[in-house]
Amino acid sequence: MNANTIITTAPSKLTGYCEFQLGNFSFSRDEYFVYVRWPAPATGTQTTHVMSADAFLRAMMRDVAWGFFYGQVNFDAVFGTTNLYGQVEVYAGAFNPAYASNKLALKETFDTPIVMATFKAILDDWTNKGFDPFAAPEETGTAWLGQKNGHNREAIDRARATCRRMPGLKGDAPLRTDDSGYPVNRAFRDVSQDEPVVMAEPGFENEVSAFNLFKFLSRSDVTWNPSITSVCKESLFCPTTEEYILPIKHGNDRVEWFLQLSDEITWDVESKETGMPRAKLTMRPGDVACMPADIRHQGFSHKRSMLLVWENANPELPKLYASGKLPINPIAF
Amino acid sequence: MSAYTTRFGSLRNFQKGEIEIISDNPKNFAFSNVFDVASKSAPYEKVVVARNLQYVIEAIRAEGTSAWYAADHDEFVIVMDGAVEVELVKLDNPAEVALPGTNGAVMVRGEPAGKRMGRILLGRGHQALLPKGAAYRFRAEQPGCMIQQGIFGALSVEKWADICYR
Ligand SMILES: [Fe+2]
Numbered sequence A: 001m002n003a004n005t006i007i008t009t010a011p012s013k014l015t016g017y018c019e020f021q022l023g024n025f026s027f028s029r030d031e032y033f034v035y036v037r038w039p040a041p042a043t044g045t046q047t048t049h050v051m052s053a054d055a056f057l058r059a060m061m062r063d064v065a066w067g068f069f070y071g072q073v074n075f076d077a078v079f080g081t082t083n084l085y086g087q088v089e090v091y092a093g094a095f096n097p098a099y100a101s102n103k104l105a106l107k108e109t110f111d112t113p114i115v116m117a118t119f120k121a122i123l124d125d126w127t128n129k130g131f132d133p134f135a136a137p138e139e140t141g142t143a144w145l146g147q148k149n150g151h152n153r154e155a156i157d158r159a160r161a162t163c164r165r166m167p168g169l170k171g172d173a174p175l176r177t178d179d180s181g182y183p184v185n186r187a188f189r190d191v192s193q194d195e196p197v198v199m200a201e202p203g204f205e206n207e208v209s210a211f212n213l214f215k216f217l218s219r220s221d222v223t224w225n226p227s228i229t230s231v232c233k234e235s236l237f238c239p240t241t242e243e244y245i246l247p248i249k250h251g252n253d254r255v256e257w258f259l260q261l262s263d264e265i266t267w268d269v270e271s272k273e274t275g276m277p278r279a280k281l282t283m284r285p286g287d288v289a290c291m292p293a294d295i296r297h298q299g300f301s302h303k304r305s306m307l308l309v310w311e312n313a314n315p316e317l318p319k320l321y322a323s324g325k326l327p328i329n330p331i332a333f
Numbered sequence B: 001m002s003a004y005t006t007r008f009g010s011l012r013n014f015q016k017g018e019i020e021i022i023s024d025n026p027k028n029f030a031f032s033n034v035f036d037v038a039s040k041s042a043p044y045e046k047v048v049v050a051r052n053l054q055y056v057i058e059a060i061r062a063e064g065t066s067a068w069y070a071a072d073h074d075e076f077v078i079v080m081d082g083a084v085e086v087e088l089v090k091l092d093n094p095a096e097v098a099l100p101g102t103n104g105a106v107m108v109r110g111e112p113a114g115k116r117m118g119r120i121l122l123g124r125g126h127q128a129l130l131p132k133g134a135a136y137r138f139r140a141e142q143p144g145c146m147i148q149q150g151i152f153g154a155l156s157v158e159k160w161a162d163i164c165y166r
Helices: A053-065 A097-101 A112-126 A213-218 A317-322 B034-039
Strands: A020-022 A025-029 A033-039 A046-052 A072-074 A079-083 A087-092 A106-111 A197-200 A210-212 A230-232 A235-245 A249-251 A256-260 A265-271 A277-283 A287-291 A295-312 B018-021 B046-052 B055-065 B075-081 B084-091 B114-122 B126-130 B134-151
Touching: A020 A112, A033 A053, A046 A053, A053 A072, A053 A112, A079 A249, A087 A112, A106 A112, A210 A213, A213 A235, A213 A295, A213 B126, A230 B075, A230 B134, A235 B134, A256 A265, A256 B046, A277 A287, A287 B046, A295 B046, B034 B046, B034 B055, B034 B075, B034 B134, B075 B084, B084 B126, B114 B126, B126 B134
Parallel strands: none
Antiparallel strands: A020 A025, A025 A033, A033 A046, A072 A079, A072 A249, A079 A087, A087 A106, A197 B114, A210 B126, A230 A235, A235 A295, A249 A295, A256 A287, A256 A295, A265 A277, A265 A295, A277 B018, B046 B055, B055 B134, B075 B126, B075 B134, B084 B114, B084 B134
16 A cells, blocks of 8 residues: 555445544544544544544644644643644644553654655545634634535635735735725734835836735635745745634744734643643734743734734754754843 | 624734633743734834744734845745835855855845845735745835744744733
8 A cells, every 4th residue: 555545435325424544543533523543552542532623624734734834733731732843743642641651642754745644634635514613603604513514625725825025016916905806804804904005216116016915814714724925045935824823733843933912812731742831822903922942832812913923944944953953942131 | 793803913902812721831831922022112123922942933013114134945924014125136156145054134334236126015914935045124114014934043032031921
């Protein structure tokens, strides 16, 4: 069998959903829940983890859309992935002290393509018609629950919006308009849609350039899904609009920063290794905070808000932090 | 149901957030607020509010006319409060202003030598490219607040102890 073959069953006669296998992990869903099962290394007995299917699909959507992102993507306190850039470590209980100390935790490493293919197949099979895992709950409702009912490939196959230099430049990412399918979100109807006045001399039209970032964000059709809107070498501005709960707990493999552009987000910050709570940050417009390289975090946004996530995409960073060559907390004072 | 109200901050109206510590040190979060910082800054002082190795975000108080600046790499500016005009000049000899490989913005001595590229009028939420090889300057009739994306340079100012929770 090819290492890139997705292992799956025929649809369940009861629910219509298929089951999937990746290494020693099995994945199944029913009307409400997703079950992740794995043999406990200590005893070989089956260990079961249950999640609400909507929470699982929202988390899976981010993991897939972000290409496993930077570091850990924890679906919750038990299940998740670590991006090894070329390979992906899939784990259950590995960063949860109760599971880990009782030898119930399983970690398995795969080449990225088979994890991506399997996760995409799960997402495709388990996302019902009308359920958009990127949307806020108020927008997408309860179509996720119940027996299998069609697909929503348009929603789950969205490409992450990136740019080479800045949106709006010639040959770069397009700006968002009604006509291009990006109406103003219901929560941002009061955001000004004016554009900067750009007066370029002939020949400099592609260097004298500006756009309304807040307008751009007001038209985002996704939540908790950073786009890229400016690139200074490896420094990426990745703004995003947030509503309800970040569907994953992101465990950093490098330092990242948040700058709250509008409204308010509360962040739970936990130890990356153990999940022990460390701090709670409430961020309001203009607030800037560092997220150290040894934390996991999850955000809560009661009203759709605009957040600037700032990343350093230098591929050497995970090694440098892991080996202690760079400080976990970058700012000393 | 009433319509949503989107809240932005301004120099005159901001409310810095909070850290509730469970088991941590507030200093680890280097938590500041760009309006708070800019409300106490000199005009066009480049105060670092976020730093990731050589890369920075600076909070800048826009007020009056700035010096001319240039960098050997792209930079970006976002207006967080107020109205700011950006003027751009294509430098005839950019290497004379910022040696190739120089990190961060440098000040241009006197008037920049080069062709006028144009002007941009930015309002709140607007973002402009400050392209590599161009000199730029800002003008703001009323005090405003910008953030700039760039690289730590000779003009970058760090005053973490004054701006962060501790
Ligand atoms: Fe994160």
